[in-house]
Amino acid sequence: xxxxxxxxxxRGAARPLVVVFLRGAADGLALVSPWSDPHLPxxxxxxxxxxxxxxxxxxxxxxxxxxxxLLEAWREGELAVVHACGIAEETRSHFEAQDLMEHxxxxxxxxxxxxxxxxxxxxxxxxxxxxxxxALPECLLGAPGAAVLESLxxxxxxxxxxxxxxQLEQLYAMERGRLGAAARDTFAALLxxxxxxxxxxxxxxxxxxxxxxxxxxxxxxxxxxxxxVGVEAAAVDLPGWDSHFAQEAQVxxxxxxxxxxxxxxxxxxxxxxxxxxxxxxTEFGRTVEENSAFGTDHGRGGAMFVLGGGVAGGxxxxxxxxxxxxxxxxRGLLEGYGDLPVLNNYRDVxxxxxxxxxxxxxxxxxxxxxxxxxxxxxxRA
Amino acid sequence: MSFSRRQFLAAGAxxxxxxxxxxxxxxxxxxxxxxxxxxxxxxxxxxxxxxAAAPDLAGHFLNRxxxxxxxxxxxxxxxxxxxxxxxxxxxxxxxxxxxxxxxxRHECDELGDPRGGLFGAREDGPGVGELFEYKDKVLxxxxxxxxxxxxxxxxxxxxxxxxxxxxxxxxxDPSKGDARWLKPAEDRDVIRAHALGGFPALLxxxxxxxxxxxxxxxxxxxRTAPGERxxxxxxxxxxxxHTLGVHGGYxxxxxxxxxxxxxxxxxxxxxxxxxxxxxxxxxxxDGGAKRVLGHELPAGxxxxxxxxxxxxxxxxxxxxxxxxxxxxxxxxxxxxPDAAVARVAAAYLxxxxxxxxxxxxxxATPEFRSPECRGAKFKRxxxxxxxxxxxxxxxxxxxxxxxxxxxxxxHAPFRHATPEGYPEEAHHWESGLLWRWNFALxxxxxxxxxxxxxxxxxxxxxxxxxxxxxxxxxxxxxxEEEAAFRASGDGLALLxxxxxxxxx
Numbered sequence: 070x071x072x073x074x075x076x077x078x079x080r081g082a083a084r085p086l087v088v089v090f091l092r093g094a095a096d097g098l099a100l101v102s103p104w105s106d107p108h109l110p111x112x113x114x115x116x117x118x119x120x121x122x123x124x125x126x127x128x129x130x131x132x133x134x135x136x137x138x139l140l141e142a143w144r145e146g147e148l149a150v151v152h153a154c155g156i157a158e159e160t161r162s163h164f165e166a167q168d169l170m171e172h173x174x175x176x177x178x179x180x181x182x183x184x185x186x187x188x189x190x191x192x193x194x195x196x197x198x199x200x201x202x203x204a205l206p207e208c209l210l211g212a213p214g215a216a217v218l219e220s221l222x223x224x225x226x227x228x229x230x231x232x233x234x235x236q237l238e239q240l241y242a243m244e245r246g247r248l249g250a251a252a253r254d255t256f257a258a259l260l261x262x263x264x265x266x267x268x269x270x271x272x273x274x275x276x277x278x279x280x281x282x283x284x285x286x287x288x289x290x291x292x293x294x295x296x297x298v299g300v301e302a303a304a305v306d307l308p309g310w311d312s313h314f315a316q317e318a319q320v321x322x323x324x325x326x327x328x329x330x331x332x333x334x335x336x337x338x339x340x341x342x343x344x345x346x347x348x349x350x351t352e353f354g355r356t357v358e359e360n361s362a363f364g365t366d367h368g369r370g371g372a373m374f375v376l377g378g379g380v381a382g383g384x385x386x387x388x389x390x391x392x393x394x395x396x397x398x399x400r401g402l403l404e405g406y407g408d409l410p411v412l413n414n415y416r417d418v419x420x421x422x423x424x425x426x427x428x429x430x431x432x433x434x435x436x437x438x439x440x441x442x443x444x445x446x447x448x449r450a
Numbered sequence: 451m452s453f454s455r456r457q458f459l460a461a462g463a464x465x466x467x468x469x470x471x472x473x474x475x476x477x478x479x480x481x482x483x484x485x486x487x488x489x490x491x492x493x494x495x496x497x498x499x500x501x502a503a504a505p506d507l508a509g510h511f512l513n514r515x516x517x518x519x520x521x522x523x524x525x526x527x528x529x530x531x532x533x534x535x536x537x538x539x540x541x542x543x544x545x546x547x548x549x550x551x552x553x554x555r556h557e558c559d560e561l562g563d564p565r566g567g568l569f570g571a572r573e574d575g576p577g578v579g580e581l582f583e584y585k586d587k588v589l590x591x592x593x594x595x596x597x598x599x600x601x602x603x604x605x606x607x608x609x610x611x612x613x614x615x616x617x618x619x620x621x622x623d624p625s626k627g628d629a630r631w632l633k634p635a636e637d638r639d640v641i642r643a644h645a646l647g648g649f650p651a652l653l654x655x656x657x658x659x660x661x662x663x664x665x666x667x668x669x670x671x672x673r674t675a676p677g678e679r680x681x682x683x684x685x686x687x688x689x690x691x692h693t694l695g696v697h698g699g700y701x702x703x704x705x706x707x708x709x710x711x712x713x714x715x716x717x718x719x720x721x722x723x724x725x726x727x728x729x730x731x732x733x734x735x736d737g738g739a740k741r742v743l744g745h746e747l748p749a750g751x752x753x754x755x756x757x758x759x760x761x762x763x764x765x766x767x768x769x770x771x772x773x774x775x776x777x778x779x780x781x782x783x784x785x786x787p788d789a790a791v792a793r794v795a796a797a798y799l800x801x802x803x804x805x806x807x808x809x810x811x812x813x814a815t816p817e818f819r820s821p822e823c824r825g826a827k828f829k830r831x832x833x834x835x836x837x838x839x840x841x842x843x844x845x846x847x848x849x850x851x852x853x854x855x856x857x858x859x860x861h862a863p864f865r866h867a868t869p870e871g872y873p874e875e876a877h878h879w880e881s882g883l884l885w886r887w888n889f890a891l892x893x894x895x896x897x898x899x900x901x902x903x904x905x906x907x908x909x910x911x912x913x914x915x916x917x918x919x920x921x922x923x924x925x926x927x928x929x930e931e932e933a934a935f936r937a938s939g940d941g942l943a944l945l946x947x948x949x950x951x952x953x954x
Contacts, residue, residue, distance in 0.1 A: 161882040
């Protein structure tokens with residue numbers, strides 16, 4: 070297929086899936102606070118969670134005040150929240166938990182990479198999988214094509230002439246294995262991005278991105294999506310959530326970036342938002358109880374968000390048992406509150422999203438091997 | 451005096467490069483001699499290049515024990531033999547490295563002058579507290595620069611490789627808190643001081659190092675009231691990353707107990723007298739009895755708790771296995787054979803954590819010396835950049851323009867945010883090919899300010915294009931490589947961007 074054909078045609082029918090990873094373990098109890106639960110202020114007497122409550126989502130939960138830019142999506146039924154969510158394995162290691170979550174279990178390659186492999190050949194272009202940033206996240210490992218982009222302008226080769234590029238391409242064509250494949254992806258992506266640079270897409274009115282790296286990344290991703298270059302899946306990181314120390318200012322700043330970026334992205338995409346889904350995930354939640362440094366330590370259950378035109382939103386979904394000590398998960402020998410248990414497996418949030426994006430039952434078995442699915446109703450039928 | 455000389459030098463050298471080309475060369479040498487500046491890398495007399503179709507043993511040892519062979523290195527290691535080369539590199543104190551030291555003093559003199567300093571002659575260097583007198587950005591820039599200069603120019607290559615290894619193992623991102631000022635001291639007093647010493651001493655220095663106490667919140671770990679929960683961050687990484695490994699047989703209880711053992715250790719903040727000093731505050735320590743990995747620690751040991759814990763961990767079989775696997779992944783293969791890992795772990799325990807003995811055992815394994823091992827490690831970006839500079843005998847100030855390439859490649863020193871350090875395996879780095887190619891083009895095309903190479907002179911000294919290619923690749927070029935080299939329009943850039951040069 071020629072490059073021209075890949076750029077136009079059915080490309081417009083793509084249903085992009087955007088995965089935002091909050092690295093460092095975001096405090097789900099701060100982002101989506103169980104405001105009516107009497108145990109939260111007892112477990113966090115110095116953090117005083119009662120003073121950090123934003124809009125009430127229902128009779129149990131309230132959104133963090135800095136997440137209020139997302140309220141519009143919530144009211145319009147395009148934002149769903151799953152609390153007490155995470156991996157089944159009991160680990161409080163950032164790296165192991167991220168690894169398990171991004172691989173989708175104990176499996177080779179990442180879940181998003183495996184999902185892209187299940188897509189029809191026409192949907193597996195050089196920019197089918199895109200990571201906005203500097204490195205490929207684990208979830209995209211094993212994708213048939215995955216490009217790491219910081220900006221479109223960046224993605225060019227400063228070669229002295231066409232002969233140099235042609236000779237390099239020939240040398241890499243002889244390279245077997247993953248490096249040869251990575252080179253082929255890179256050359257294909259170069260061609261595609263050169264096309265986009267010739268015809269850039271305009272920003273929709275009213276999209277108010279922030280100036281931080283996260284907003285900048287989403288803005289660039291929106292450019293790519295609007296250029297219809299066949300992005301099927303994209304990964305964007307928002308790191309820095311490991312709030313062991315004085316967490317209030319840290320969580321405020323990050324929640325602000327998260328909500329501002331996502332709200333602008335939603336607006337910027339215009340009618341493409343109808344076909345787009347954004348999943349926000351983190352490796353685990355944090356301790357119910359505060360620590361000695363006005364922070365929280367590594368816990369278990371966290372919060373997950375799903376946004377998009379096809380989301381059955383306006384609801385906090387999944388199991389929830391509150392924070393009373395007898396329903397918490399014991400952690401080690403220390404006295405006090407245990408951890409919020411994982412009542413909802415993250416794969417039961419991701420699977421229905423992939424399903425809505427065209428994955429069949431057999432595909433899902435390949436994406437999440439060994440997982441017995443119990444999908445949550447996060448997407449409209 | 452030194453400062454104005456630097457400014458003059460920067461302006462003068464820039465003008466000379468602007469005027470361009472070889473005509474300025476003689477003038478530069480005059481200038482250099484006049485100011486007593488460090489000489490550029492000298493090419494040795496014996497410049498014979500490898501002539502086998504595949505990398506040989508000498509080339510393999512150079513690939514893995516150094517940041518890449520310079521012109522003449524292969525001839526020298528072939529002459530003395532790989533065993534003598536290993537012995538030499540394992541005794542860095544006996545290697546004359548004065549040219550590199552002079553270079554560091556000139557390039558990094560914001561920290562070095564007037565007393566000899568952090569990167570040079572003075573053994574004691576500025577005290578930890580003195581570092582706070584500098585701007586944090588200057589410290590990071592100079593530390594990064596010194597690291598890169600040493601990787602390119604030091605004769606103590608294995609030491610530099612191991613400094614990189616331990617910098618990843620005990621990763622500290624200095625952008626957090628006072629670590630911005632404390633990391634250069636840690637680099638000198640913890641990582642460099644022990645890089646080829648004993649792991650138990652390295653572990654203690656790293657655990658109680660002021661930068662680490664900031665980075666992993668150890669300084670905030672206290673128990674001053676009943677029910678106060680200690681901060682577990684440092685304890686967990688100590689077990690998971692620094693010693694036993696993630697499946698090293700510890701439990702959540704062990705993490706909590708180790709956190710209690712570490713409570714009370716803190717570091718004085720930058721607004722206090724004695725800033726940067728690490729101290730044990732008994733009032734913040736949890737003095738009760740503890741149980742770590744099945745061992746009872748009686749109540750009231752105080753500062754002795756951490757010694758007991760580190761003694762349990764440093765020579766634990768799980769630690770030996772974890773370190774051996776990491777070393778084998780670095781030096782041998784991304785997925786090292788179990789037999790080699792077991793042998794290295796046994797050597798580690800037999801040597802009571804001696805790093806030299808452990809490395810010597812690794813380099814002696816049949817797996818390391820087997821032909822299948824050669825040319826099969828994908829260079830991480832830092833290694834790629836430094837090996838390109840070394841292979842072409844490039845002259846560099848390791849300044850911001852070069853660092854920019856490392857940032858783009860995702861592998862600038864001291865910029866890894868999370869405690870596990872930069873990853874080792876190839877699959878993490880393959881997606882960055884475009885930036886590797888652009889670096890090769892910029893280097894060969896003379897478009898990195900502060901870095902220059904004399905490709906014409908090098909080709910002439912080595913004896914033509916085929917010899918230049920063999921020198922860079924560590925083996926005879928294949929016919930298709932020679933053809934591509936000639937047809938490309940910039941053969942040297944193509945060579946450095948080629949698949950073969952990405953492997954070591």
